[in-house]
Amino acid sequence: MSVLVVGSIAYDGIEAPAGKVDRTLGGSATYISVAAAYFARPVRLVGTVGSDFDKKDLKFLKDHGVDLEGFRTDESGLTFFWKGKYHDDMNSRETLDTQLNVFEHFDPVIPEVYKGSRIVCLGNIDPVLQLKVLDQITQAQLTVCDTMNFWISGAREALEEVISRVDVLIVNDEEARELTGESNLIKAAKIIREKGPKYLIIKKGEHGAFLYSEHSVFSAPAYPLSTIIDPTGAGDTFMGGFAGWLSWSDRISEENLRRAVIYGSVMASYCVEKFGVERLTALNRFEIDRRYDAFRKMSVIPERT
Amino acid sequence: MSVLVVGSIAYDGIEAPAGKVDRTLGGSATYISVAAAYFARPVRLVGTVGSDFDKKDLKFLKDHGVDLEGFRTDESGLTFFWKGKYHDDMNSRETLDTQLNVFEHFDPVIPEVYKGSRIVCLGNIDPVLQLKVLDQITQAQLTVCDTMNFWISGAREALEEVISRVDVLIVNDEEARELTGESNLIKAAKIIREKGPKYLIIKKGEHGAFLYSEHSVFSAPAYPLSTIIDPTGAGDTFMGGFAGWLSWSDRISEENLRRAVIYGSVMASYCVEKFGVERLTALNRFEIDRRYDAFRKMSVIPERT
Numbered sequence: 001m002s003v004l005v006v007g008s009i010a011y012d013g014i015e016a017p018a019g020k021v022d023r024t025l026g027g028s029a030t031y032i033s034v035a036a037a038y039f040a041r042p043v044r045l046v047g048t049v050g051s052d053f054d055k056k057d058l059k060f061l062k063d064h065g066v067d068l069e070g071f072r073t074d075e076s077g078l079t080f081f082w083k084g085k086y087h088d089d090m091n092s093r094e095t096l097d098t099q100l101n102v103f104e105h106f107d108p109v110i111p112e113v114y115k116g117s118r119i120v121c122l123g124n125i126d127p128v129l130q131l132k133v134l135d136q137i138t139q140a141q142l143t144v145c146d147t148m149n150f151w152i153s154g155a156r157e158a159l160e161e162v163i164s165r166v167d168v169l170i171v172n173d174e175e176a177r178e179l180t181g182e183s184n185l186i187k188a189a190k191i192i193r194e195k196g197p198k199y200l201i202i203k204k205g206e207h208g209a210f211l212y213s214e215h216s217v218f219s220a221p222a223y224p225l226s227t228i229i230d231p232t233g234a235g236d237t238f239m240g241g242f243a244g245w246l247s248w249s250d251r252i253s254e255e256n257l258r259r260a261v262i263y264g265s266v267m268a269s270y271c272v273e274k275f276g277v278e279r280l281t282a283l284n285r286f287e288i289d290r291r292y293d294a295f296r297k298m299s300v301i302p303e304r305t
Numbered sequence: 306m307s308v309l310v311v312g313s314i315a316y317d318g319i320e321a322p323a324g325k326v327d328r329t330l331g332g333s334a335t336y337i338s339v340a341a342a343y344f345a346r347p348v349r350l351v352g353t354v355g356s357d358f359d360k361k362d363l364k365f366l367k368d369h370g371v372d373l374e375g376f377r378t379d380e381s382g383l384t385f386f387w388k389g390k391y392h393d394d395m396n397s398r399e400t401l402d403t404q405l406n407v408f409e410h411f412d413p414v415i416p417e418v419y420k421g422s423r424i425v426c427l428g429n430i431d432p433v434l435q436l437k438v439l440d441q442i443t444q445a446q447l448t449v450c451d452t453m454n455f456w457i458s459g460a461r462e463a464l465e466e467v468i469s470r471v472d473v474l475i476v477n478d479e480e481a482r483e484l485t486g487e488s489n490l491i492k493a494a495k496i497i498r499e500k501g502p503k504y505l506i507i508k509k510g511e512h513g514a515f516l517y518s519e520h521s522v523f524s525a526p527a528y529p530l531s532t533i534i535d536p537t538g539a540g541d542t543f544m545g546g547f548a549g550w551l552s553w554s555d556r557i558s559e560e561n562l563r564r565a566v567i568y569g570s571v572m573a574s575y576c577v578e579k580f581g582v583e584r585l586t587a588l589n590r591f592e593i594d595r596r597y598d599a600f601r602k603m604s605v606i607p608e609r610t
Contacts, residue, residue, distance in 0.1 A: 089488055183394055185511075186531040206490075207512040208524070219513070219603050221524035226491040255607045262606050292609055298524050301567050301601045302560045304594060 001247040007123020009047040013083035024276035028123030031233035035240025035267040037065040040247035046070035050078035050102040074102040110136040127158035144168040164196035223269035234268040241267030306552040312428020314352040318388035329581035333428030336538035340545025340572040345552035351375035355383040355407040379407040415441040432463035449473040469501035528574035546572030
């Protein structure tokens with residue numbers, strides 16, 4: 001199944017206890033596409049960059065198998081730039097700089113050939129733009145949406161409409177609480193699913209993730225990493241692995257959704273091992289599958305005796 | 306296999322968002338024994354209470370199948386009393402009152418017939434007393450130990466000796482970090498296991514638990530409860546379910562340790578559903594096993610396709 005990805009393409013400056021990088025390829029659409037392209041063909045990217053976008057980054061995306069018909073270069077300005085700093089425990093970060101640049105005027109126009117994409121990934125962007133994307137697609141079998149606190153508090157009405165229209169919502173535990181005003185995640189999940197999404201994924205960082213569906217809850221573990229270099233993009237990478245693997249599997253079932261959550265977790269666990277997308281540029285399916293098996297082994301509860 | 310439990314027996318006063326109780330049976334040895342007695346026979350309790358200990362609580366322990374040959378009533382004073390308050394998110398609590406009473410002079414004398422117990426549970430008490438217990442037992446197949454921040458900072462030397470001598474250490478994530486000065490749990494686990502324990506369990510509250518052994522890590526989910534009434538004793542109950550089930554299984558293997566962690570989690574998930582030990586007084590093995598199965602179902606990762 002084809003995968004359509006709409007989101008930001010950016011350059012990131014990242015400071016973390018392990019070091020710093022001044023400028024590395026980032027953005028939600030980048031992470032999602034790069035992760036998804038390990039599984040799905042085609043992966044179609046809709047996003048915009050500025051005149052400073054590096055040819056080698058464009059070449060990397062192409063060589064990695066990302067379809068760029070929906071990729072636009074806006075020569076009137078620079079690429080979206082974000083700079084952030086992670087603190088010692090890696091669980092909190094502060095934004096040091098945000099320059100929206102050409103991303104400020106991003107208007108997701110979906111190329112004709114993309115409109116029939118079967119899996120649609122709405123990266124974390126203004127929900128008003130996410131709605132524009134939903135309005136243009138025609139044959140989606142699964143729409144998957146990410147968001148963040150910024151939109152929950154700042155663009156609530158549009159976000160609620162997005163949530164009512166997508167099949168899978170992916171949020172983290174804090175966002176689930178903020179979205180519902182309910183601190184208990186089980187209750188929060190119920191409230192969110194009643195807003196529309198058939199499936200809800202709540203990411204809990206180092207504590208794994210929950211997948212809620214009509215008749216079951218799936219508790220996915222996190223991979224026990226002894227070193228986390230850079231968490232930037234881990235959530236987007238999760239979405240890319242999730243949607244990409246589902247696309248490859250060609251069948252949306254309860255079992256496959258569980259597998260997809262683990263593939264998403266696998267890709268996210270690789271993502272944080274190096275700065276930016278670096279670790280995601282040189283994986284292979286064999287090692288990805290091996291880590292999937294490690295997740296399984298780690299969480300096997302033997303049958304009762 | 307016989308189970309020996311040494312720890313505190315107390316009356317607790319508990320305030321929580323769901324209500325309050327002024328005085329209810331508590332203490333680490335109580336929770337451990339009550340949970341273990343659903344599986345193991347005999348469960349042998351060593352602890353001390355004061356002149357105010359209620360006959361109906363004694364009768365409850367007896368009727369529940371707890372062997373009380375090591376149970377002492379010290380008429381010179383009152384039973385250990387603790388009073389605490391839980392805040393809205395249930396993750397933080399403050400101690401409002403602690404009256405050690407006769408527990409201050411608790412000296413765990415292990416009755417002759419208890420010395421050959423095969424599984425020994427050292428509840429959360431002064432590590433100096435835990436060492437005294439270890440010195441008296443002769444045929445333990447598995448020693449299981451709990452502790453808390455108070456002893457990590459206040460009785461470090463004795464605690465380190467305990468840790469070097471037990472087979473299973475159970476701590477929560479904060480305690481693991483405090484014990485090692487290492488914020489990454491994987492690294493902390495490695496450091497702790499090098500101190501001696503063959504198995505290490507790190508409890509993460511609503512996020513489940515890890516079991517670390519020489520060749521594997523087991524990630525156990527938590528049961529998704531929509532209502533938590535009172536977390537008091539959940540950790541002790543976990544230990545009781547863990548040790549009790551292992552005793553019932555009669556074989557200490559990697560597979561059984563995983564099952565025991567889930568049975569511990571099952572018992573803890575029941576514990577928090579009502580105040581004090583109330584929910585633990587009227588369970589049956591059938592419903593316990595059903596919840597075990599629910600844990601399994603929730604965490605099944607299908608094989609790769």
